[in-house]
Amino acid sequence: MKKILIAGLLSMTPLYGMAAETGPGCGWGSMIFDGKEGVVFHVLAATTNGSFGNQTFGMTSGTAGCDASKPIHKQMAYNFLDSNMDKVARDMASGSGESVTTLAGLLGVPEDKTPLFIKTSQDNFGKIFSRDDIKSDDVYGAILKVMQENEVLAQYAS
Amino acid sequence: MARDVDTLLVKASRLHLAQNPEWLNLVHFRATLTPGFESQVDDPKFFLAKDGKYSPESELRESIIQLFSKTAVSDSHPRCHFVARYYWLAEKLDIDDPNTSACAEYHKWLTEINPKSALLVFPASYLNSPSSMFGHTLLRLDPGDYRKDIPLASYAVNFAAQVQASKENGFLYVYRGLFGGYPGKFNIVPYHEKIKEYNDLENRDIWEYSLNLTDAEILRMMRHLWELKSIRIDYFFTSENCSYQLLSLLDVARPGLRLAGNFSWRTIPVDTIRTVIDAGLVRQVGYRSSQSKLLLQRYRRLPEKLKRQVKLLTRPDIGLEENLDTSLSPRETAQVLEESYDFLRFQATSVRALHKPQYQKSYQLLKQRSLIKTASVWPAPSMPKIRSDQSHGSSRVATGYGKFLGKHYWSFKYRPAYHQQLDPGKGFDYGSAINFLDVDIRYGLQSKRLQLNSINIVNIESMTPVNGLFSPWSWMVNVENRKTAISESQLFNVFQLNADFGKTYAIDETNKHALSLFLDNQLYTNRHLERKGGLGIGPRLYFRSNVTKFAFVTDLSWRKTVVGESLQRKNAYIGVSKYWNENTSLRIHWRREMWDDTGSTELEISGHYYF
Numbered sequence: 227m228k229k230i231l232i233a234g235l236l237s238m239t240p241l242y243g244m245a246a247e248t249g250p251g252c253g254w255g256s257m258i259f260d261g262k263e264g265v266v267f268h269v270l271a272a273t274t275n276g277s278f279g280n281q282t283f284g285m286t287s288g289t290a291g292c293d294a295s296k297p298i299h300k301q302m303a304y305n306f307l308d309s310n311m312d313k314v315a316r317d318m319a320s321g322s323g324e325s326v327t328t329l330a331g332l333l334g335v336p337e338d339k340t341p342l343f344i345k346t347s348q349d350n351f352g353k354i355f356s357r358d359d360i361k362s363d364d365v366y367g368a369i370l371k372v373m374q375e376n377e378v379l380a381q382y383a384s
Numbered sequence: 385m386a387r388d389v390d391t392l393l394v395k396a397s398r399l400h401l402a403q404n405p406e407w408l409n410l411v412h413f414r415a416t417l418t419p420g421f422e423s424q425v426d427d428p429k430f431f432l433a434k435d436g437k438y439s440p441e442s443e444l445r446e447s448i449i450q451l452f453s454k455t456a457v458s459d460s461h462p463r464c465h466f467v468a469r470y471y472w473l474a475e476k477l478d479i480d481d482p483n484t485s486a487c488a489e490y491h492k493w494l495t496e497i498n499p500k501s502a503l504l505v506f507p508a509s510y511l512n513s514p515s516s517m518f519g520h521t522l523l524r525l526d527p528g529d530y531r532k533d534i535p536l537a538s539y540a541v542n543f544a545a546q547v548q549a550s551k552e553n554g555f556l557y558v559y560r561g562l563f564g565g566y567p568g569k570f571n572i573v574p575y576h577e578k579i580k581e582y583n584d585l586e587n588r589d590i591w592e593y594s595l596n597l598t599d600a601e602i603l604r605m606m607r608h609l610w611e612l613k614s615i616r617i618d619y620f621f622t623s624e625n626c627s628y629q630l631l632s633l634l635d636v637a638r639p640g641l642r643l644a645g646n647f648s649w650r651t652i653p654v655d656t657i658r659t660v661i662d663a664g665l666v667r668q669v670g671y672r673s674s675q676s677k678l679l680l681q682r683y684r685r686l687p688e689k690l691k692r693q694v695k696l697l698t699r700p701d702i703g704l705e706e707n708l709d710t711s712l713s714p715r716e717t718a719q720v721l722e723e724s725y726d727f728l729r730f731q732a733t734s735v736r737a738l739h740k741p742q743y744q745k746s747y748q749l750l751k752q753r754s755l756i757k758t759a760s761v762w763p764a765p766s767m768p769k770i771r772s773d774q775s776h777g778s779s780r781v782a783t784g785y786g787k788f789l790g791k792h793y794w795s796f797k798y799r800p801a802y803h804q805q806l807d808p809g810k811g812f813d814y815g816s817a818i819n820f821l822d823v824d825i826r827y828g829l830q831s832k833r834l835q836l837n838s839i840n841i842v843n844i845e846s847m848t849p850v851n852g853l854f855s856p857w858s859w860m861v862n863v864e865n866r867k868t869a870i871s872e873s874q875l876f877n878v879f880q881l882n883a884d885f886g887k888t889y890a891i892d893e894t895n896k897h898a899l900s901l902f903l904d905n906q907l908y909t910n911r912h913l914e915r916k917g918g919l920g921i922g923p924r925l926y927f928r929s930n931v932t933k934f935a936f937v938t939d940l941s942w943r944k945t946v947v948g949e950s951l952q953r954k955n956a957y958i959g960v961s962k963y964w965n966e967n968t969s970l971r972i973h974w975r976r977e978m979w980d981d982t983g984s985t986e987l988e989i990s991g992h993y994y995f
Binding site: 302305306309310312315316318319320321322324325327328331332334337348349351352355357358359 | 530531533534536537574576577580718722725726729743744746747748750751753754757758759760761
């Protein structure tokens with residue numbers, strides 16, 4: 227599981243360049259960054275907005291290594307979760323927010339079912355985020371499992 | 385009906401298509417001084433003709449030949465690269481069955497992004513990062529499908545310099561950025577990545593300007609964007625930068641616009657926003673507050689006992705369960721838990737690291753929060769009344785009349801960018817300044833001579849006040865050459881460089897009045913000095929006050945030279961400014977300088993105009 231995850235991340239970084247700045251590992255560890263630093267950059271260089279090797283051009287690749295059999299929008303849902311774990315977790319715990327709403331939308335949950343998705347996530351927070359060092363792969367799996375256990379949401383959890 | 389290429393070439397010539405502004409925009413041609421054209425694109429892959437970069441006619445001719453050739457069309461055919469040119473030529477040459485159905489990659493890309501509307505996004509400045517003050521612009525493309533109400537899932541189009549950060553040192557970065565040493569490319573990333581970068585990591589507010597582009601205009605723009613995929617356009621930090629290239633995209637989208645043409649030697653992002661607004665492209669404006677601003681606003685509105693809880697619970701050595709006040713209402717508890725989590729997250733992004741105790745605490749905070757079923761425990765964030773694009777113009781000219789060392793003079797000043805603390809503050813954060821190439825020329829009434837009095841090469845001031853949550857460093861950098869009275873009878877050009885560090889204290893959260901204390905370090909040099917110069921260190925006090933349309937600044941410093949010349953320098957500056965609207969102001973300043981025992985006084989009144 228871990229191996230697939232790391233391979234998935236490494237092959238995702240050329241596509242989602244900013245993910246390179248989030249460093250290794252999904253989950254809470256994804257908050258460790260290697261950004262451009264130093265007073266010198268501030269003082270002397272109103273930014274060139276360097277993209278630091280970013281080569282993406284809006285293609286969600288089917289060969290990202292995460293799961294080529296998933297439809298494109300499910301991959302977007304996964305990538306979004308991976309990039310925004312801390313915000314999604316926050317929104318799920320507090321029962322509202324743009325990040326959890328976006329995740330719901332990307333998973334294919336229609337607008338009228340989104341409040342149910344959010345409430346279900348909040349009620350099952352401990353199941354979705356079962357450990358403090360959980361990785362996004364496991365979170366994603368747990369979310370799908372929780373959805374499957376709900377008769378209304380199950381249809382979107384394939 | 386397929387047409388013979390020669391017929392098309394004749395028709396194109398008759399229609400003068402090579403001189404058509406739409407063609408010139410598609411190939412990014414700009415008129416040169418020696419009559420002619422040159423494309424701003426630097427990548428040979430962008431041109432079909434050998435001399436295509438310098439000849440609209442050659443490029444047009446070769447484009448017609450290759451795009452309408454009879455060879456089988458596939459992803460590697462020029463038609464599938466130059467989609468915008470193909471459709472434009474087909475329209476102008478009356479070809480009624482333009483066909484790109486064999487261009488699978490292009491269509492897959494277009495379907496993936498599926499844009500229905502476009503927005504110009506402006507991450508504005510952050511007070512403690514003046515390098516962000518010029519801002520940045522990017523384009524957001526909102527899809528019309530199931531993603532239409534979740535903008536974080538949209539794509540963002542960004543033109544950026546390709547920099548190998550780890551290998552670059554600061555000075556080389558500046559040099560290459562200024563002189564086109566970096567290749568620039570368009571890239572497309574998920575919008576949420578940009579939100580993370582600007583809103584969260586860099587603590588910048590974001591303004592989102594919805595554009596009124598029609599479906600046809602968006603399609604035209606997308607076709608051209610495809611043509612620019614992986615194409616190198618050299619990045620010039622001051623002129624052909626991120627904001628400039630977005631304008632060139634919009635110029636293609638809506639024929640007749642001449643947005644990029646408004647900018648020649650200097651493109652400041654906020655000016656490009658103003659140009660887009662003036663061209664009638666903006667439907668409405670949205671706003672996203674930065675994480676740090678939201679965090680601080682919410683903290684300030686908490687009653688004392690909740691503030692104390694947040695401070696307590698975010699300590700790594702304090703356990704959550706034992707220390708959470710159980711007498712609080714569910715709503716209060718929710719506020720404390722959320723604010724604590726946000727503070728920990730902010731701390732982590734500030735230092736670019738997340739330590740185990742922090743994420744363990746973060747997890748516990750969220751777990752606890754999930755037990756409280758009250759949602760939305762905060763009031764909605766408010767949009768600032770004044771937008772960043774409504775601030776004073778980026779350039780400034782000024783005329784003054786004054787007296788220096790007993791002699792009267794007229795002064796004429798020019799500054800291409802950007803903002804000083806005495807300038808009209810609307811749309812800017814208090815306590816910040818960034819200025820380049822501020823030139824002051826004086827005409828002495830007695831001497832009847834015109835002389836350069838001073839040139840300020842760069843001045844950056846960042847004075848973020850200490851507050852309940854954070855204690856940021858304040859700093860100032862100043863590099864200038866100024867005529868200074870070194871002795872009673874001698875005025876020399878002294879080159880000086882200041883780098884100051886300190887703290888700022890504001891009277892209240894409006895930050896309208898603030899006092900800063902600095903350690904002032906100044907390197908100065910002049911060839912007439914005995915030891916050619918020196919390094920002086922000492923205290924500096926800076927006080928600023930803003931009251932309705934007045935701004936007031938007092939700046940006092942004293943430095944003892946520790947290396948070089950053995951002397952003391954003292955400076956005192958008092959400035960008062962009044963503004964009528966955001967583009968005119970009147971200023972009176974008094975300046976006294978002591979160079980050991982030699983003193984000089986300057987008093988001046990000046991009128992400033994911003995444009």
